[in-house]
Amino acid sequence: MLHANLVVLVCLAYVAILFGVAFAGDRRARKDPTGWLSSPLVYTLSISIYCSSWTFFGSVGSAAKNGLEFLTIYLGPTIVFAGWWLFLRKLVTVGRVHHTTSIADFISARFGKSPALGALITILAVVAITPYIALQLKALTASFQVVTYPAGAVVAASQRLEPDFLVAFWLAAGLCLFSIIFGVRNIDVNERHHGVIAAIAVEALVKLVAFLAVGLWVYLTLSGTPEEMFRNAPVSLMHPEQSFGARWFALCFLSGAAVICLPRQFQVTVVENSSEEQIRTASWMFPLYLILINLFVIPIAMAGLNYLPAGSDPDLFVLTLPMTGGQETIGLLAFLGGFSSATSMVIVSSIALSTMISNHIVMPLAMRFSMVPTSGGQNTRNFILAARRASIVFIVFLGFIYFWVSRTSDALASIGLISFCGLIQPLPSLIAGLYWHRATHRGAIAGLAAGFLIWAYTLFLPSFEGAFLMSADVIENGPFGLGWLVPHALFGLDVFDPLVHALFWSMTVNTGLLIAVSLLREPTPLTRFQATLFIDIFRRQTETELGVIRRTARVHELRQIADRILGPVEAVHLFNRHGAERAVIASDELISLVEQRLAANVGAASARSLLSRVVTSETIGVEELKRLAGEAEQIRAYSAELERKSRQVEATAAELAQANERLREVDTQKDEFLSQVSHEVRTPMASIRSFSDILLNNRDMHETEKLRFLGIIQDESLRLTRLLDGILDVNQLESGKPAWETGPFDPDAAIDQAMESCEALARAARVTLKRSRRARRAVILGDRDRFAQVFINLVSNAIKYNTDPRPMVSVASSLRKGVFEARVIDNGPCIPQSERERIFAKFARGPAPRQSGAGLGLAISRQIIERFGGQIYCAETGKTGVAFVVRLQAQSHRT
Amino acid sequence: MKRHAADHQGARDAAALLPIAATVLLLPPFILIFAAPAFVFGVPLIVAYVFGVWAVVIFAAWLVARRHAEASDGPGAAQETVPTSVDQP
Numbered sequence: 006m007l008h009a010n011l012v013v014l015v016c017l018a019y020v021a022i023l024f025g026v027a028f029a030g031d032r033r034a035r036k037d038p039t040g041w042l043s044s045p046l047v048y049t050l051s052i053s054i055y056c057s058s059w060t061f062f063g064s065v066g067s068a069a070k071n072g073l074e075f076l077t078i079y080l081g082p083t084i085v086f087a088g089w090w091l092f093l094r095k096l097v098t099v100g101r102v103h104h105t106t107s108i109a110d111f112i113s114a115r116f117g118k119s120p121a122l123g124a125l126i127t128i129l130a131v132v133a134i135t136p137y138i139a140l141q142l143k144a145l146t147a148s149f150q151v152v153t154y155p156a157g158a159v160v161a162a163s164q165r166l167e168p169d170f171l172v173a174f175w176l177a178a179g180l181c182l183f184s185i186i187f188g189v190r191n192i193d194v195n196e197r198h199h200g201v202i203a204a205i206a207v208e209a210l211v212k213l214v215a216f217l218a219v220g221l222w223v224y225l226t227l228s229g230t231p232e233e234m235f236r237n238a239p240v241s242l243m244h245p246e247q248s249f250g251a252r253w254f255a256l257c258f259l260s261g262a263a264v265i266c267l268p269r270q271f272q273v274t275v276v277e278n279s280s281e282e283q284i285r286t287a288s289w290m291f292p293l294y295l296i297l298i299n300l301f302v303i304p305i306a307m308a309g310l311n312y313l314p315a316g317s318d319p320d321l322f323v324l325t326l327p328m329t330g331g332q333e334t335i336g337l338l339a340f341l342g343g344f345s346s347a348t349s350m351v352i353v354s355s356i357a358l359s360t361m362i363s364n365h366i367v368m369p370l371a372m373r374f375s376m377v378p379t380s381g382g383q384n385t386r387n388f389i390l391a392a393r394r395a396s397i398v399f400i401v402f403l404g405f406i407y408f409w410v411s412r413t414s415d416a417l418a419s420i421g422l423i424s425f426c427g428l429i430q431p432l433p434s435l436i437a438g439l440y441w442h443r444a445t446h447r448g449a450i451a452g453l454a455a456g457f458l459i460w461a462y463t464l465f466l467p468s469f470e471g472a473f474l475m476s477a478d479v480i481e482n483g484p485f486g487l488g489w490l491v492p493h494a495l496f497g498l499d500v501f502d503p504l505v506h507a508l509f510w511s512m513t514v515n516t517g518l519l520i521a522v523s524l525l526r527e528p529t530p531l532t533r534f535q536a537t538l539f540i541d542i543f544r545r546q547t548e549t550e551l552g553v554i555r556r557t558a559r560v561h562e563l564r565q566i567a568d569r570i571l572g573p574v575e576a577v578h579l580f581n582r583h584g585a586e587r588a589v590i591a592s593d594e595l596i597s598l599v600e601q602r603l604a605a606n607v608g609a610a611s612a613r614s615l616l617s618r619v620v621t622s623e624t625i626g627v628e629e630l631k632r633l634a635g636e637a638e639q640i641r642a643y644s645a646e647l648e649r650k651s652r653q654v655e656a657t658a659a660e661l662a663q664a665n666e667r668l669r670e671v672d673t674q675k676d677e678f679l680s681q682v683s684h685e686v687r688t689p690m691a692s693i694r695s696f697s698d699i700l701l702n703n704r705d706m707h708e709t710e711k712l713r714f715l716g717i718i719q720d721e722s723l724r725l726t727r728l729l730d731g732i733l734d735v736n737q738l739e740s741g742k743p744a745w746e747t748g749p750f751d752p753d754a755a756i757d758q759a760m761e762s763c764e765a766l767a768r769a770a771r772v773t774l775k776r777s778r779r780a781r782r783a784v785i786l787g788d789r790d791r792f793a794q795v796f797i798n799l800v801s802n803a804i805k806y807n808t809d810p811r812p813m814v815s816v817a818s819s820l821r822k823g824v825f826e827a828r829v830i831d832n833g834p835c836i837p838q839s840e841r842e843r844i845f846a847k848f849a850r851g852p853a854p855r856q857s858g859a860g861l862g863l864a865i866s867r868q869i870i871e872r873f874g875g876q877i878y879c880a881e882t883g884k885t886g887v888a889f890v891v892r893l894q895a896q897s898h899r900t
Numbered sequence: 901m902k903r904h905a906a907d908h909q910g911a912r913d914a915a916a917l918l919p920i921a922a923t924v925l926l927l928p929p930f931i932l933i934f935a936a937p938a939f940v941f942g943v944p945l946i947v948a949y950v951f952g953v954w955a956v957v958i959f960a961a962w963l964v965a966r967r968h969a970e971a972s973d974g975p976g977a978a979q980e981t982v983p984t985s986v987d988q989p
Contacts (some may be wrong), residue, residue, distance in 0.1 A: 073950060080950075084957075087958070087960070087964075088918060088919025089915070090912065090915030090916060091915075091919060231939075231943050234942075244937045245937075245944070246932070248931055249935050253927070289959075289961035292954070292961060295957050296955060647914050783937050
């Protein structure tokens with residue numbers, strides 16, 4: 006055992022350190038608001054108050070009893086934080102921009118600054134959180150008693166200990182003191198509490214280190230091999246098939262919602278947030294904290310089952326294992342860890358709830374019954390501070406009384422999840438408030454109230470097992486024996502366990518009523534205005550916002566309110582900056598600014614009521630409101646347009662790139678063409694030069710020899726001329742401006758003419774020309790001579806390249822379905838498939854020329870036919886030789 | 901600039917997909933595949949699976965957060981106010 010005095014001394018020393026940290030934190034934050042106290046690390050550590058003593062002690066107990074189920078409490082938050090981009094980011098941004106003070110303030114502000122809604126959520130939170138605070142006090146007391154029990158910790162944990170309420174009382178008093186000193190020093194803008202947050206961060210580290218220390222010690226000394234470790238594991242761990250039903254799903258949902266909706270979580274995650282970087286880092290660092298603190302839960306639970314006597318309370322394994330093993334230092338550290346987790350939870354919860362109570366219950370009531378002191382600058386501020394301090398004492402001691410009253414029952418053990426289920430009732434309103442313009446405050450109130458009542462009826466009241474308000478008979482048989490109203494099986498739905506059952510009904514009815522009632526009536530203009538501000542948070546605009554609400558107020562009256570709530574220093578600062586000292590009537594801008602500042606202190610609803618006393622006329626411009634909503638639409642449309650434009654630009658750029666590619670290709674072709682032309686011109690020029698050289702140098706040459714040479718020179722010059730003519734032709738055709746005479750003509754006649762021109766050539770080469778089938782009655786529009794030129798080219802090619810012993814060339818034409826087709830067929834050598842396209846290129850020649858040509862004929866022919874809009878290609882004949890096919894669109898039949 | 905915008909879009913998509921993937925992996929029916937009386941090195945398979953998925957989700961969240969940090973601190977951060985606002989789900 007540890008001596009009680011030693012434990013008390015250690016606790017006091019620890020608390021003194023926390024005081025020091027909180028004090029230093031506050032001072033430092035005043036000097037440098039953006040220092041390390043606003044760092045993502047401190048922010049994340051403060052969020053880890055999620056792990057209360059229920060986690061610290063209860064996880065191990067749950068693992069020993071129910072296997073993996075305890076993990077759901079951490080998997081839900083992991084998913085929510087890993088998915089920060091979808092929801093948390095918006096929630097946190099809205100809270101930061103609108104200086105939200107609590108979850109009640111957030112929802113009431115969103116739904117037209119409704120005071121009723123704020124009060125309802127506050128009452129719900131107080132009711133649901135009191136047992137939870139009682140649970141923390143119980144854990145603190147029990148752990149203190151166990152580590153100081155004279156007969157040893159294990160004996161203490163194996164029997165039912167009567168709680169020591171003296172310890173509990175002093176703990177509660179100490180918690181109140183700490184919360185009041187650091188949580189309610191001032192009613193600052195934004196309700197940020199840097200000192201408390203610094204202390205909470207230290208406590209978060211202590212509980213993590215303590216749990217890891219116990220876990221490591223257990224793992225290294227007691228666990229042994231995995232087989233040994235799991236030898237006494239609960240059935241649900243070794244045979245987990247049954248563990249993953251509706252309850253697993255419901256618990257994940259419950260914990261995911263709780264990490265947003267619990268007042269203390271909302272306080273540290275949303276209210277204390279000061280930048281997006283914080284939430285971005287917390288998105289992975291908080292789940293990391295959770296997995297670390299859960300790493301050794303299973304080893305500790307298994308070691309407890311293996312080594313401690315049967316009947317030991319598994320909820321206290323964390324303490325009893327090291328104490329039994331003689332490791333009193335580790336035991337003390339574990340006690341400090343539990344102490345940290347319980348105290349930090351109670352401190353932040355009580356601060357968050359005190360803000361809610363003072364802003365949403367005390368202030369509205371005090372204003373209604375004119376109890377707010379109006380005289381003197383500091384009085385109102387002191388009144389609010391007093392209300393908050395009293396609220397903290399009220400909440401903590403409500404928990405204490407609850408603990409005292411319920412000491413004999415086991416009702417507290419399961420209260421954690423029951424409390425969660427009540428506290429997440431604002432979730433539907435929260436989500437609708439951030440994404441649904443149409444949601445109204447009536448819908449939110451209806452949904453919340455119904456969810457709250459169903460939770461109380463099906464889960465909270467039955468948890469007293471007949472001791473409070475609801476008798477055991479009602480729990481068993483329903484009120485007045487009405488079977489369909491049995492609290493654990495509404496309408497006969499008895500397939501779920503009570504928690505899942507209550508969660509299902511409360512959430513379903515809550516959401517259903519929220520939607521249904523919202524659709525019944527139009528939202529009020531103020532609700533609509535607030536909806537726009539919240540939902541379109543990522544669109545920043547100020548001018549139109551200010552134009553929506555028009556109010557009249559006297560400056561000196563406004564000044565009085567600001568003096569009373571904000572304090573004279575800030576009020577002077579606020580009014581001077583706007584040069585409103587000399588004006589009589591305040592501008593809309595100034596009124597909005599004052600309201601904003603007031604809302605950051607006393608909540609949006611109370612700020613509005615305060616202002617309404619000095620504002621003489623208020624109108625909400627419906628037109629401006631419409632324009633505001635329209636603006637959001639416009640921006641959406643504008644951005645869509647922008648996206649479309651950028652896609653167009655991209656497409657144009659791609660086209661340009663393609664065109665550029667084509668230009669490069671053409672450029673290379675041009676270069677190739679030039680080099681080919683020079684090569685082609687060079688050959689005849691060379692022979693002309695050499696023969697003329699011979700003629701010049703050998704004057705005494707024989708006459709016949711001279712004539713032969715001259716003949717060659719002439720031939721070569723003719724070839725040169727033909728070549729140049731061809732090049733000119735190609736160029737003309739390519740540049741697209743040839744002398745082109747358009748007119749209808751008979752293609753057959755043109756072909757006949759072309760064949761006549763080739764007859765001399767054919768006779769010289771002993772080639773038989775044959776004109777077979779004719780199209781008749783076809784008319785083609787275009788240049789007749791050009792058309793004939795194509796066939797002269799084709800037929801003369803067919804003659805020139807024909808190597809058959811009985812060479813023959815035939816031309817056939819036909820007209821089918823408006824398409825004129827002509828074929829020039831020879832029985833010469835075949836052209837291989839691979840060559841058939843190449844021969845249409847410039848300077849390409851057939852494989853074995855009998856007479857060399859310029860290699861331009863087919864290229865020119867193709868260009869002419871393409872200008873006609875037709876095709877020319879080389880095809881199989883079925884036998885030897887090739888067929889050149891020309892296909893053109895004919896004009897019409899000749900009648 | 902274009903690559904940067906594409907990066908940012910990718911980071912947003914990843915941020916939206918991560919919680920969905922985590923939900924699918926950690927809830928029935930998917931988790932039932934691993935809810936069998938089997939053991940990995942003496943540790944129940946389901947324990948190894950849940951902690952494994954958990955660790956992977958945290959690692960992925962870290963990657964996503966880093967990408968977002970780069971995107972919002974990087975060049976062109978000023979121009980991003982409009983598109984981020986419009987894409988709110």
